[in-house]
Amino acid sequence: MKPFDIVFLLLSLVLTAGSAWAALAPTNAPLRLEVQTDGGLYTYPLDTDQEIKAVGPLGTTLVHVEGRAVHVEVSPCANKVCLAMGTIRQGGQWLACLPNHVFVRISGGSAEASIDAGVF
Amino acid sequence: MPGSSKKMAQARLPLVAFFGALSLFFATLEYLFPTPPWFRLGLANLPILLALDFFTFPELLLLLLLKVIGQGIVNGTLASQAFLLSSSGSLASFVVMYMAFRLIPRGWISLIGLSLAGSMASNTVQVGLSMVLIFGPASGIIAPWFLGLGTLSGLGIGWGAETLKRHSRWLRRVKLGQSS
Numbered sequence: 001m002k003p004f005d006i007v008f009l010l011l012s013l014v015l016t017a018g019s020a021w022a023a024l025a026p027t028n029a030p031l032r033l034e035v036q037t038d039g040g041l042y043t044y045p046l047d048t049d050q051e052i053k054a055v056g057p058l059g060t061t062l063v064h065v066e067g068r069a070v071h072v073e074v075s076p077c078a079n080k081v082c083l084a085m086g087t088i089r090q091g092g093q094w095l096a097c098l099p100n101h102v103f104v105r106i107s108g109g110s111a112e113a114s115i116d117a118g119v120f
Numbered sequence: 121m122p123g124s125s126k127k128m129a130q131a132r133l134p135l136v137a138f139f140g141a142l143s144l145f146f147a148t149l150e151y152l153f154p155t156p157p158w159f160r161l162g163l164a165n166l167p168i169l170l171a172l173d174f175f176t177f178p179e180l181l182l183l184l185l186l187k188v189i190g191q192g193i194v195n196g197t198l199a200s201q202a203f204l205l206s207s208s209g210s211l212a213s214f215v216v217m218y219m220a221f222r223l224i225p226r227g228w229i230s231l232i233g234l235s236l237a238g239s240m241a242s243n244t245v246q247v248g249l250s251m252v253l254i255f256g257p258a259s260g261i262i263a264p265w266f267l268g269l270g271t272l273s274g275l276g277i278g279w280g281a282e283t284l285k286r287h288s289r290w291l292r293r294v295k296l297g298q299s300s
Contacts, residue, residue: 005233012271020264036258103258
């Protein structure tokens with residue numbers, strides 16, 4: 001490795017860490033569910049059980065919220081990666097259906113909330 | 121002598137086309153690797169990294185165009201928003217790699233550094249565009265994954281290109297202009 005190889009490697013690592021900090025930094029805000037579609041960004045409370053219809057270019061992606069856990073129930077896309085992504089519960093976790101332009105993300109949450117209760 | 125340099129440029133055109141074809145081949149090879157659907161390793165960048173050393177700027181631009189269009193055809197994204205993202209990423213990566221190659225003295229940087237710089241530029245531009253133009257600010261959540269995986273793949277591809285550059289006799293012949 002030559003000097004500028006190391007410079008660019010360090011720069012890449014700093015950029016990755018910085019973006020991780022910006023995207024995942026815990027805040028004290030209560031947990032909210034953010035659903036981004038072509039129509040805009042919609043925010044929902046996480047503690048209300050509901051079915052959210054996110055409309056995209058391919059059709060409607062059905063997002064299921066139950067017991068503070070969120071998963072994609074039905075998606076019109078071909079590869080169904082969003083369904084395979086499973087269930088999310090904590091701040092910073094996300095689900096995405098790129099073909100249908102749907103991003104689902106849990107925002108907020110304190111640092112304590114992200115640590116498992118069983119950790120001593 | 122403009123006449124002879126034009127003749128030389130014409131003689132090298134098939135070589136540019138060959139490197140373009142190599143890019144297309146590497147874009148196809150990517151399917152062998154299990155990656156998330158929104159992430160590409162950037163193997164198609166390898167021929168551009170190798171070509172920096174012996175193609176002129178217009179030849180490199182032509183190679184970039186072949187790579188971008190070829191990749192769009194291979195991935196089936198030529199007429200989609202994903203194409204806008206990937207072509208902008210490719211252009212940003214090329215500009216940064218070319219500038220680093222020209223501005224930083226040879227002994228101070230290898231293809232590993234150039235590949236890392238290109239990968240960083242490409243991924244930053246793609247995340248930025250997806251946040252501003254296509255998917256909205258919430259898609260920023262994907263940035264650390266994109267940049268982290270990009271660093272790993274940039275490192276790997278740079279290492280591969282550097283190894284090829286050092287050991288390939290074919291590349292040495294191409295560089296000396298004995299093969300076309």
